[in-house]
Amino acid sequence: xxxxxxxxxxxxxxxAAFAALPTIDPGEVPDKNLRAIVIGGGTGGPVSIRTLLSMxxxxxxxxxxxxxxxSTGILRAEADATAPxxxxxxxxxxxxxxSDPLTRAFKIRFTFAEGHTLGNLMLSAxxxxxxxxxxxxxxxxxxxxxxxxxxxxxxxRVTLSAVTREGHKLEGQAVACHSRVxxxxxxxxAPSGITAYxxxxxxxxxxxxxxxxxxxxxxxxxxNLLVPGVVDAVRESKGTTVFVCSLADMQGETRGMTARxxxxxxxRHGMAGAVxxxxxxxxxxxxxxxxxxxxxxxxxxxxxxxxxSSYGFSDSGDTRVRPVGITRAxxxxxxxxxxxxxxxxxxxxxxxxxxDPAKLRRAFLEVLKLCRSPRM
Numbered sequence: 001x002x003x004x005x006x007x008x009x010x011x012x013x014x015x016a017a018f019a020a021l022p023t024i025d026p027g028e029v030p031d032k033n034l035r036a037i038v039i040g041g042g043t044g045g046p047v048s049i050r051t052l053l054s055m056x057x058x059x060x061x062x063x064x065x066x067x068x069x070x071s072t073g074i075l076r077a078e079a080d081a082t083a084p085x086x087x088x089x090x091x092x093x094x095x096x097x098x099s100d101p102l103t104r105a106f107k108i109r110f111t112f113a114e115g116h117t118l119g120n121l122m123l124s125a126x127x128x129x130x131x132x133x134x135x136x137x138x139x140x141x142x143x144x145x146x147x148x149x150x151x152x153x154x155x156x157r158v159t160l161s162a163v164t165r166e167g168h169k170l171e172g173q174a175v176a177c178h179s180r181v182x183x184x185x186x187x188x189x190a191p192s193g194i195t196a197y198x199x200x201x202x203x204x205x206x207x208x209x210x211x212x213x214x215x216x217x218x219x220x221x222x223x224n225l226l227v228p229g230v231v232d233a234v235r236e237s238k239g240t241t242v243f244v245c246s247l248a249d250m251q252g253e254t255r256g257m258t259a260r261x262x263x264x265x266x267x268r269h270g271m272a273g274a275v276x277x278x279x280x281x282x283x284x285x286x287x288x289x290x291x292x293x294x295x296x297x298x299x300x301x302x303x304x305x306x307x308x309s310s311y312g313f314s315d316s317g318d319t320r321v322r323p324v325g326i327t328r329a330x331x332x333x334x335x336x337x338x339x340x341x342x343x344x345x346x347x348x349x350x351x352x353x354x355x356d357p358a359k360l361r362r363a364f365l366e367v368l369k370l371c372r373s374p375r376m
Contacts, residue, residue: 005111005112006111007110007111007112009108009109009111021051021054021357021358021361022358024054024055024056024361028055028365029055029056029057029365029368030368030369031368032055032056032057033058034057034058034208034209034368035057035058035059035060035206035207035208035209035239036052036057036058036059036060036207036208036209036210036211037059037060037061037062037203037204037207037209037210037211038052038059038060038061038062038090038211039061039062039153039204039210039211039212039213039221039224039225039230039234040061040062040063040064040211040212040213040214040215040220040221040224041063041064041067041086041215041216041219041220041221041223042063042067042085042086042087042088042089042090042215042220043086043089043215043216043220044213044214044215044216044220044244044246044355045061045063045086045089045090045093045213045215045220046089046090046092046093047214047354047355047357047360048211048213048214048244048360049061049090049093049094049148050093050357051355051357051360051361051364052209052211052364053094053147053148054357054361055361055364055365057209058148059094059147059148060148060149060150060151060203060207061090061094061148061149061150061151062151062152062153062200062203062204062224062230063086063087063090063150063151063152063153063224064086064153064219064220064221064223064224065082065083065086065152065153065154065155065156065158065223066083066158066159066160066173066188066219066223067083067085067086067173067174067219068083068159068160068172068173068174069172069173069174069177070085070115070174071085071109071114071115071116071117071120072084072085072086072120073174074114074116075116075120075121075124076157079124079128080157081123081124081127081128082124082127082133082152082155082157084119084120084123084124084127085117085120086220087123087137087150087152088106088117088119088120088122088123088140090150091106091119091137091140091141091144091146091150092106092107092119092144094141094144094146094147094148094150095144095145095146095147096144096145096146096147097145100144100145102143102144103144105118106118106119106122106140106144107119119140122136122140123136123137123140124136126139126140132155133152133155134152134155134197134199137149137150137151137152149203151197151199151200151203152197152200153196153197153200153223153224153227153230154190154194154195154196154197154227155195155197156190156192156193156194156195157190157191158188158189158190158194158223158227159171159172159173159188159189159190160172160173160176160186160187160188160219160223161176161186161187161188161189162175162176162179162183162185162186162187162218162253163183163184163185163186164179164180164181164182164183164184165181165182165183165184166181167184168181170183173219173223176218176219176253177216177218177219177251177252177253178251178252178253179251179252179253179255180252180255181252181255182252182253182254182255182256182257182261183218183253183254183265185268185269186218186219186222186223186226186269187226188223188226188227194226194227194228195228196227196228196229196230196233200230201229201230201233202233204230204233204234204237205233205236205237206237207237207239208238208239208240209239209240209242209364209367209368210234210237210239210240210241210242211242211244211364212241212242212243212244212266212271212275213243213244213245213246214244214245214246214247214355215246216246216251216253216254217246217253217254217257217262217265217266218253218254218265219253221266222265222266222269225266225269225270225271226269226270231270231271231274234271234274235274240276240277240367240371241274241275241276241277242275242276242277242278242279242364242367243262243263243266243271243275243277243278243279243339244279244355244360245259245262245263245278245279245280245281245324246262246324247281247323247324247346247347247352247353247354247355248321248322248323248324248352248353249321249322249324250321250353254324255322256322257324258324258325258326258327258330259278259280259324259325259326259330260326260327260330260333260334262324263275263278263334263339267337272337273337273338275338275339276339276340276371277339277340277341277342277367277370277371278334278339278340278341278342279342279344279346279360279363279367280324280326280341280342280343280344280346281323281324281343281344281345281346281347281355282326282343282344282345283345283347321353326341326343331343340370342363342366342367344359344362344363344366345359346359346360346363347359
């Protein structure tokens with residue numbers, strides 16, 4: 001007998017991990033008047049959003065608008081809607097009460113209706129009735145009592161193009177993220193050209209802490225940086241910029257790439273000289289081997305099972321998930337370019353492809369204490 005799909009499902013999230021996040025000591029944050037902004041997409045971005053909000057920092061987000069898969073792709077193609085999916089995920093991450101029925105309903109996915117989520121449908125419907133996408137976002141923020149603002153990096157109907165390391169060209173975000181080999185570069189194009197959403201640029205300029213990621217490097221983080229004016233706004237800000245490197249490559253776009261190669265890709269796409277700190281995962285067992293970085297000379301993070309096991313990943317032989325590794329030589333090369341690398345145990349031991357919010361919070365606190373205190 002074939003088992004029927006349930007009519008409703010919830011998008012997977014790290015809600016349980018955040019619910020268990022202990023209350024922070026008020027004295028741990030150097031200045032709660034600092035403003036943070038997360039630049040990314042809808043998978044990893046909410047991790048940083050919820051973590052920064054747990055530090056009681058004013059937190060906004062700038063979100064890539066190149067998504068063209070799943071529910072979002074259908075709404076873009078059939079309703080000419082602005083891509084709602086990643087916006088919806090960030091708004092729900094900012095909701096004051098994650099257990100509120102309306103917040104939970106926003107994440108409900110209708111399996112019988114092409115996999116649409118209620119939040120995506122709400123944003124697209126409100127875009128039509130409220131006078132535009134920014135107004136739709138503001139209404140949804142009010143409905144969920146969001147503790148910050150979410151800004152699209154552009155309102156143009158952008159399409160992502162990618163070139164793999166083998167020179168193959170791929171069209172569309174959904175295709176690019178599932179590439180069989182790692183990507184080398186990505187670009188954006190739109191029929192009417194691409195213009196940044198000015199409130200997003202203003203939010204970046206006034207930020208004291210700018211966080212890139214975590215999340216899909218080429219299809220969530222970098223597409224924001226390709227919008228004219230975004231990188232300039234990062235450079236014009238007096239804030240500190242932090243890149244949170246992914247723990248693993250679960251999709252093809254970064255297949256086999258090391259943490260250093262993630263960093264170099266950011267630099268190729270406009271961020272050279274603009275990243276102050278890089279947070280990268282190294283497990284406690286490896287950290288103990290070196291007082292400064294915790295890393296040894298050999299490569300960590302290759303698809304080999306031994307590397308996966310030493311990096312806190314299941315030793316199941318599953319080659320679809322590869323840890324993102326780094327070496328001491330990689331750290332030296334990155335720091336030579338002006339970015340300080342902070343290698344710490346950041347993995348959620350229950351879900352080893354997710355950042356542990358408590359560990360990530362400690363790393364953010366370390367950055368705040370290390371950097372010059374902007375606007376304090």
